[in-house]
Amino acid sequence: MHAISLSQARLPATLEIDVTDEYGQLRRQAIAAERALTLYLNKREIVTLMTLGADPEALVVGYLRNQGLLGERGDLQAVHVDWEVEAAAVVTRRLPEDLEARLSQRTVTTGCGQGTVFGRLLEVTSLTALPRTQLRQSVLYRMLDNLGAYNETYRSAGAVHGCALCRQDTVLDFVEDVGRHNAVDTLAGRQWLAQSDSDTADVFYTTGRLTSEMVLKVAQMGIAVLVSRSGVTQKGVELAQRFGVLLIARAKGRHFQAIHAEGRLDLDAMPARRPGDRR
Amino acid sequence: MHAISLSQARLPATLEIDVTDEYGQLRRQAIAAERALTLYLNKREIVTLMTLGADPEALVVGYLRNQGLLGERGDLQAVHVDWEVEAAAVVTRRLPEDLEARLSQRTVTTGCGQGTVFGRLLEVTSLTALPRTQLRQSVLYRMLDNLGAYNETYRSAGAVHGCALCRQDTVLDFVEDVGRHNAVDTLAGRQWLAQSDSDTADVFYTTGRLTSEMVLKVAQMGIAVLVSRSGVTQKGVELAQRFGVLLIARAKGRHFQAIHAEGRLDLDAMPARRPGDRR
Numbered sequence: 001m002h003a004i005s006l007s008q009a010r011l012p013a014t015l016e017i018d019v020t021d022e023y024g025q026l027r028r029q030a031i032a033a034e035r036a037l038t039l040y041l042n043k044r045e046i047v048t049l050m051t052l053g054a055d056p057e058a059l060v061v062g063y064l065r066n067q068g069l070l071g072e073r074g075d076l077q078a079v080h081v082d083w084e085v086e087a088a089a090v091v092t093r094r095l096p097e098d099l100e101a102r103l104s105q106r107t108v109t110t111g112c113g114q115g116t117v118f119g120r121l122l123e124v125t126s127l128t129a130l131p132r133t134q135l136r137q138s139v140l141y142r143m144l145d146n147l148g149a150y151n152e153t154y155r156s157a158g159a160v161h162g163c164a165l166c167r168q169d170t171v172l173d174f175v176e177d178v179g180r181h182n183a184v185d186t187l188a189g190r191q192w193l194a195q196s197d198s199d200t201a202d203v204f205y206t207t208g209r210l211t212s213e214m215v216l217k218v219a220q221m222g223i224a225v226l227v228s229r230s231g232v233t234q235k236g237v238e239l240a241q242r243f244g245v246l247l248i249a250r251a252k253g254r255h256f257q258a259i260h261a262e263g264r265l266d267l268d269a270m271p272a273r274r275p276g277d278r279r
Numbered sequence: 280m281h282a283i284s285l286s287q288a289r290l291p292a293t294l295e296i297d298v299t300d301e302y303g304q305l306r307r308q309a310i311a312a313e314r315a316l317t318l319y320l321n322k323r324e325i326v327t328l329m330t331l332g333a334d335p336e337a338l339v340v341g342y343l344r345n346q347g348l349l350g351e352r353g354d355l356q357a358v359h360v361d362w363e364v365e366a367a368a369v370v371t372r373r374l375p376e377d378l379e380a381r382l383s384q385r386t387v388t389t390g391c392g393q394g395t396v397f398g399r400l401l402e403v404t405s406l407t408a409l410p411r412t413q414l415r416q417s418v419l420y421r422m423l424d425n426l427g428a429y430n431e432t433y434r435s436a437g438a439v440h441g442c443a444l445c446r447q448d449t450v451l452d453f454v455e456d457v458g459r460h461n462a463v464d465t466l467a468g469r470q471w472l473a474q475s476d477s478d479t480a481d482v483f484y485t486t487g488r489l490t491s492e493m494v495l496k497v498a499q500m501g502i503a504v505l506v507s508r509s510g511v512t513q514k515g516v517e518l519a520q521r522f523g524v525l526l527i528a529r530a531k532g533r534h535f536q537a538i539h540a541e542g543r544l545d546l547d548a549m550p551a552r553r554p555g556d557r558r
Binding site: 015017018019020021022023024027029031032033034035036050137157158159178209210211212213230231232233234235236237249250254255256257258259261265267270271273 | 294296297298299300301302303306308310311312313314315329416436437438457488489490491492509510511512513514515516528529533534535536537538540544546549550552
């Protein structure tokens, strides 16, 4: 595995400001950082991302990967982030042949954060078939319990989204960012940079909504189960059907709404019915 | 005021799907619509928006306005949306001279929905100075109470953001969309198309987070008070300082956190302290 030159330009995720509360009291409040990072691929300006800055190298790599702008891992030579100039320079030996065509079309999606997918969102050809991953209700509940130990930034500052790579109920990796898609892309970037064959994720969790491009990005990561504490949109459901993604929406406490669950969800831990138990 | 040829291509905001709940019961669940709409300005493809489709004509006009791609109202000739081909055709007599330059740069923001601002996000030159709008705590509370009558789609389907134009505690207009920025732009588009001088809004409300481009877009609408039930980010606070926007974050129930409130917030309705009253 060849060496990629990587900077380590991580910055604190939160800072404190003064706010006036409803009692007229001045309080110190932690807020989420939000930084501009302009991405250059072989010196060509691609985009400016607004990010928390927690793992910018993985973010830009994952972003380029998910946009189809970066080919083989072996071609990647360097990823250098310099916050002084708010720039990320990515160097690769080979650029995709259709780079110009991809950059010429934009789809502004409904996602938080990376609301842009270059090329036509729904023209997905490179997707490999997804596994028909099964999920047990008891495993889902344990996974949601395990996730409770994360989302530090959200608890202190709010205004961020969290995403996690899980292997059944085990949380393999967790990232927060001001943009939900930054979090997705950072996870994808870490996964791709690490090239870990072991501990491969089979469940993706997000605090955000299951919109079209969330389903698309998770499918691109080869993951067939997508869990969210939020709701779904029409195109999210359509794409999940098309790619074979099991959606678990509104997963909070013991509640959830499973979509495309036929034969894949084992209801082995149904809660006892209690009045007022339903949302 | 010259006539603009406008289609009326509104579509239902929600549809129903089958979901399996935690009790293994199949239920009908309303979900938010999400549709692709490709925007053409004088036959030039600009962008594809993912939207609820509730008011597409106002959306594309507001989008173009907020991106600085549409000049005078008198130049606008037609806005025709055709869902059959998922296209919106906007015809104007005059295009901005720097159109190509604007389209060549992208900032992917942290906003839900329209996560793209053409041109450099922070290079704002055309902003007129904002009024130093005052806000009374009692007015804020009445406004929040009045807003309770809205957000239909959210209540039934979730997965949408709501935005409102208010004049003090009076709700003038309210829009929901799968993308928070679609909602902002739809309100801006309606305001601009109607050219209403009376009932001009002086408070903007959003369910979404106060990130950099939310503050930017609201400032572009000439509104100096921005209220959200969510939190703020670093650049949102920085831009609000720069533009003179009073931020009211985490406005839920009687709670809120005011930022840049010096001399502009009249605390005339402080709640009685109760234990457990603080978040």
